[in-house]
Amino acid sequence: MAFSAASRITNLRRHLDSPQVSINVKVAPEVSEALSLGRAVLALESTIISHGMPYPQNLETAKEVEAIVRQNGAVPATVAILDGTPCVGLSVEELEKLATLGTKARKTARRDIAHVVASGGNGATTVSATMLLASMVQIPVFVTGGIGGVHRDGEQTMDISSDLTELGRTPVAVFCAGVKSILDIPRTLEYLETQGVCVAGYKTNEFPAFFTESSGCKVSCQLDSPEECARLIEANSKLRLGTGIVIAVPIPREHSASGHIIESAIQKALQEAREQNITGNAATPFLLARINDLTGGASLASNIALVKNNAIVGAKVAAALAQLRKREHCQK
């Protein structure tokens, strides 16, 4: 059925009814058009480009992930702050800029957004900042590699990623491969439960541990198809719960790293971080880089593979959600 003018207006209204943001958010023309037509859009974060992977693999991966999203039926919208302007949807040149800036771009979580904008800086958005900006322009689905969590010894340090509180307050579904075992996985799940966040497993009832398929911890529900994921996201939205959703997709078995090799690299990296007193938002990038060195690059290869796999699932879900909304609109 042709997409009617009425449903175009509904989408536009959904777009405009969001709380008014008076700061300029630059939405790429392709993303803006897809949103106003009710087509599938998938948000992507940018800290993974600047701080999560070295150049040039970061740029290659970012471009390949965007291509995968398109092949699976959605328009990619990578989020970042460039020269003080929050951007949703980046051109190839903008992706290149971010990839070459690397860690010179500011790692930007929710708390950092205002300062990066005010100072005209370049910010690579973490999960928390990406969720917030995606939600401002009404993008309901977002893909990343791994979310932040409660750090080991978090009960003493109180080092808890703002990704978890953002999930408690922003209605965006985040696809990830779980959280790395550099973090305290059981406490991360406890914290998400406290925040009222639904944590679903994609084709599994176990929460994955990023490099490996299992963590020994159960999820709160299992979803077995893109359509099931779309129905959950739609119910969360219609209920106006206001909370995000985590949908955890296990790393494909053929790419899952040997558990004990990774675990011993993690232990060594954690020890080094303690010795060098690396804490706060510097901890995750330091640990990721050291684990990659210690595993001779194996962890980076696994990381790239799981991000691509998450992008396939996330794009299919964004497409299924757009279909579902279109069908429901036509039935009205």
Ligand SMILES: O=c1[nH]cc([C@@H]2O[C@H](COP(=O)(O)O)[C@@H](O)[C@H]2O)c(=O)[nH]1
């Ligand atoms: O495996 C990864 N986990 C997490 C990150 C990034 O680190 C952020 C969390 O950082 P922190 O722990 O400082 O909140 C995430 O939102 C994400 O952007 C990453 O690149 N790779």
